[in-house]
Amino acid sequence: MSAEIREDLDIAVVGLAGRFPGAENGTEFWRNLLMGVDGISRFTEEELLQAGHDIKKIGHKDFVPVNGVLEGANYFDAAFFGYSQAEAALLDPQTRLMMQCVWHALENAGIDPAKRGRNIGLFLGARSTVPWTMQAMLSEQVENVGGFLASQLANKDAMSTLISWKLGLEGPSFTLQTACSTSLVSVHQAVQSLLSGECDFAVAGGVSLLLPQQNGHTYQEGMLFSKDGKTRAFDAEATGSVFGSGLGAVVLRRVGEAIADNDPIWAILKGSAINNDGARKVGYTAPSVKGQADVIRTALQMAEVDAADVDFIECHGTATSLGDSIEFMALREIFNQSRSFGVNQCALGSVKTNIGHLDSAAGIAGFIKMVMAIRYGVIPPMLHFQSPNPQLGLEQSPFYINTCAEPWPAKSGKLRIGAVSSFGIGGTNAHIVLQQSIFASDISASAISRPERGGNGDKTYYFPFSAKNKASLALQLESVSHWLVQQSYLDLHALSHTLSQRHCFSCRIMFIADAKGDCRNLESDPWH
Incomplete structure (x- = not known):
């Protein structure tokens, strides 16, 4: 496998944003993954009663009071996005969250949708x-905005078109649903739209908000939910998943155009595939070895990647006995066919062990994890793994599970390659193959300096910031300052380029810096 860029087939990941249990942004998410942080919350009886749960429910011997909480899920700047307070009150909470996430992803990519x-x-x-939709349509706010508009605002299926309307996005826009694989399928659909020329940029992702967030589940043997409140993917003590709330979005672009515009590229999407199990399974909710193996094989073929070149797979990893066994058998079927694959050469991971199962947002969480792992050259640890499920035969397979963060060096003459799987109840499977960007090959999580690529010590960089008011601008600068302190590597050219491409608001400030990182405020009139 060479590092050759296929301009007619490869897709660049040029931006991302996300919010997950225990992480308000992508930087915190990556830090938590590296440190092995479990983002799941455990609730007291008092907290659950205040959230409206029945005492009989929470007092049941098999009730497990855990859930992945998304902090600040009720915050929404209605005026920023052009909504009245009455409209915002009716808007599906997931649409509110996703609108902010799409905006942040576009900003991260340095894309101004108004251009x-x-x-x-x-x-x-x-x-x-459904409960939110019913509640919203019975609200007195319906009279303030009109019945028809209220029905659209309260409907999660109108999410994409509502966001496209408010942000002025003129490409294809639709909301899809394939259960747990929804958001990874959305990435595949975005890729197909880019390759067919329907759009020049594509934003893909998903959201899952479980209300009330102070919640839990009742364990039933052999079903989806975890007995001990831990998601133990591929482990001998696995009993199911913990669920939670979260969301993420990525910005994609045809790789040739991204290179031509000097876009910072997080990773290269080499190939993707989706399919359905059809009748190749024992029941509607059951997975299929053949269906999963087929989708993995197709994605690898599209990527023109041999299984032996894949170093790390972000699995669906639900920690259920049936689900883990089927997924592992499908992986073995594909990877055992590679003659050059030895024992224990490819790491397996599951972000569900960190943040729980995010339902429709599960796939995008795994995708963002893989993009970051490829970019920074580190394989995050699998949480709650003690000993492998003996039914899997892990020790004699091509796979292994790391319980500590480990360096992910590029193989001799080759770049880092990883893959992501997401499988939905109902049988819609998705698999995506990602490769390290050759334009970010010098970045690693172990970097201790902040080199300026190219080494031009006389280079001057401009860093413009803007917001709708001074208070928002001050918060933005504080956030950026906090982010800068955490960076071990900083590409000044990429940062300057991204900031200069963002939407320009009326309240503005600019900083300038040289290649050494010495920075000062540019005292001048607003920039243009």
Whole structure:
């Protein structure tokens, strides 16, 4: 496998954003993954009663009071996005969250949707929120906005078109639903739209908000939910998943255009595939070895990647006896076919062990994890893993599970390659193959300096910031300052380029810096 870029087939990941249990942004998410942080919350009886749960429910001997909580899920700047307070009160909470996430992903990519000639597609998914829709339609706010508009605002299926309307996105825009694989399928759909020329940029992702968030589940043997409140993927003591809330979005672009515009590239998407198990399984909710193996094989073929070149797989990893066994058998079927694959050469991971099962957002969480692992050259640890499920035969397989963060060096003459799986109840499977960007090959999590690529000590960089008011601008600068302190590597050119491409608001400030990182405020009129 060479590092050759296929301009007609490869897709660049040029931006991302996400919020997950225990992580308000991508930087915190990556830090938690490296440190092995369990983002799941455990609740007291008092907290559950205050959240409206029945005492009989929470007093049941098999009730497990845990859930992955998304902090600040009720915050929404309605005026920023052009919504009245009445409209915002009716808007599906998942749409509120996703609108902010899409905006942040576009900012991360340095894309101003208001600039003309930018054909941006939007591909999103969300979990079912029938109770919210019913509650919203009975609200007195319906009279203030009108019945028809209220029905759209309260409907999670209108999410993509509502966001496209408010942000001015003119490419294909639709909301999809394939259960747990929803958000990874959305990435595949975005790729297909880019390759067919329907759009020039594509934002893909998903959201899952489980209300009330102070919640738990009742364990039933052999079902989806964990007995001990831990998600132990591929472990001998696995009993199921913990569930939670979260969301993420990525910005994609045809690789040739990203290179031409000097876009910072997080990773290269080499190939993707989706399919359905059909009738190749014992029941509607059961997975299929053949279906999963087929989708993995197809994605590898599209990527023109041999299984032996894959170093790390972000698995679906639900920690259920049936689910883990089927997924492992499908992986073995594909990877054992590679003659050059030895024993214990490819790491397996599951982000569900950190943040729980995020339902419609599960796939995008795994995708963002893999993108970061590839970019920074570190394989995060699998949480709660003590000994392998003896039914899997892990020791004699091509796979292994690391319980500590480990360096992920590029193989001799080759770049880092990883893959992501997501499988939905109902049988829709998705698999995506990602490769390290050759333009970020010098970045690693172990870097202790902040080199300026190219080494031009006389280079001057401009860092513009803007917001709708001074208070927002001050918060933005504080956030950026906090982020800068945490960076072990900083590409000044990439940062300057991204900031200069963002949407420009009326309240502005600019900083300038040289290649050494010495920075000062540019005392001048607002920049243009």
